[in-house]
Amino acid sequence: MDAIPARPARIQDVAAAAGVSVSTVSNVLNRPERVNARTAARVRDAVAALDYVPHPGAAGLRTGHSSSIGLVLPDVANSFYSRIARGAAEAAYDHGYSLVLCHSGDAPEREQGYFTMLVQQRAVGVVVVPLGADPGRLTRLRERGIPLVLADREMPDRDGCSVSVDDVAGGRIAVQHLLDRGALDVLVVNGERGIRQCADRYQGARQAVRSRRGARLDQVVAEEMTVAYGAKIADQLDDLPGGVFCTNDFLAAGLCRGLTERGVRIPEDVQVVGYGDLDIASFGATTLTTVRQPVEELGRAAVEMLLDEIEARAEHTHETRVFAPALVVRDSTRPPADA
Amino acid sequence: MDAIPARPARIQDVAAAAGVSVSTVSNVLNRPERVNARTAARVRDAVAALDYVPHPGAAGLRTGHSSSIGLVLPDVANSFYSRIARGAAEAAYDHGYSLVLCHSGDAPEREQGYFTMLVQQRAVGVVVVPLGADPGRLTRLRERGIPLVLADREMPDRDGCSVSVDDVAGGRIAVQHLLDRGALDVLVVNGERGIRQCADRYQGARQAVRSRRGARLDQVVAEEMTVAYGAKIADQLDDLPGGVFCTNDFLAAGLCRGLTERGVRIPEDVQVVGYGDLDIASFGATTLTTVRQPVEELGRAAVEMLLDEIEARAEHTHETRVFAPALVVRDSTRPPADA
Known part of the structure; x- marks a missing residue:
């Protein structure tokens, strides 16, 4: 055991030695197909040189404190949140932390119950997609000294880190695409204004x-x-617009079906863009052009920002990270004019 | 911050609010296996309402064991598994245990990594939807003395508890329904035989x-x-059968779409039954008659059987619980003849 350094190498050490980000090291170890061969080789060299072993859980036992992170979600069976959970679980594993799944089931008292449990178990930090409008629960958690990252919500920098997806940009690229493809009169089929x-x-x-x-x-x-x-x-539309932007894919899929049943051709007569790139976007008779949100990346970033706060302490600065969504083009909008 | 009471809640306050003794509160927090579920829920509600936090150093640290359960899944973002996770998370919460989410990502070495982590963190038990065909990983976990419940797989009673859904019964009720509705020649559109x-x-x-x-x-x-x-x-079918049973809803939705595009009427000409009651079963132009699996219940039962093994110890007997699926009737099959 003499050759082992006083402190076992961490993933950050590997990243520094290879001159890459922590996410790249994680990708080399877990999703090598995402990394080009030369970078991957450099990372593997660093892993070997530092004798780095992803070593889940060991840290907490050695130092006598927990290495659990809480992940508090409104509903783990909702695909948006389960994708956050996947990204968060992968990041926690990569860094040797365990992830405690807290399914608040849209119930504020259960969310509070989980916060209490996480305090009792001395979780080192919490990633939370908070319910409703009571910031008091979050404030009390923070006052217990537990670092906190908000996911899918923005938070003022002074209070802590947060990760979210830029919905304004998403709406903009959806409608810009309709305009670019020749639909100058656009109808937005939207959800309730309060959302x-x-x-x-x-x-x-x-x-x-x-x-x-x-x-x-x-x-x-x-x-x-x-x-x-x-x-x-779709049944109620009198004057057909050139383009329709639906603010989720369910609405867009139903609209496409309803218009098709009326004999309206998509995309020739009406072009449609959805939002979310849910499974349904690929399932219908007309596949949907839609806006994809980098949800796994959001979950992963939330955990990594939390760990930076936990591990870097005084050197950490809070950050509001906003991810950009991307357009996925399918059959419900026209090919570009020059195609 | 005026709303926070001047004095932090004490264990006596919790006991008074819940109408139980101080030692019962202590048991709920530290030895939940000694308290019945209803009482424990009342105490936890009071703990949450009063924002009560016990002194650090309680619970696991004092007694030397944790109250964490591991949940090991191939992919938490797959809706079948995320519904297992929801049921498991709810049951764990109700009984005062925390649930450590382990997303093996279909990688055997990661599954093994999680097993190692759960041993190191002294998890009191594990619910696992195992990958692949190496029972050795499960055996090694069991040899560490960690109780184990298999989900979505059967296991010989002598080795431990398991929960699964009866797929033979599911296929039977699907085809019985087609026969009952007058389709005597049935085509099964199946997945690969090895599944x-x-x-x-x-x-x-x-x-x-x-x-x-x-x-x-x-x-x-x-x-x-x-x-x-x-x-x-659907495009390749020469002789149309009276009924088609597709062994998942994706196949059934695609078949319905393809047949409809050929001018075949569903259910008048061909009746179709799917499997799984996935979201897509309700989305298509023709909604699908399908087989629903009680997935949340399976996750919940797995945790409860695990806790019985942990808490009842010598009195526990292993059990193989097989859940019955149920038929959900929608538009893709005909109304009963007498309707």
């Missing part, structure tokens, strides 16, 4: 239209963001 | 047909269990 994501996506749609001469925007609000409701709206 | 669930569902289909005079069964094997492949099979 923050819907308001942001609509704001992005307005930005896109304002910056394009001759473009105009209408909005219809769906009471429920479901396939059935999308189909209902 | 255990597919083989079981086909066996159930055969049982249903064998017990019905005049009924006959054919089978076609889909290389991929996808919507696209279901549509492809």
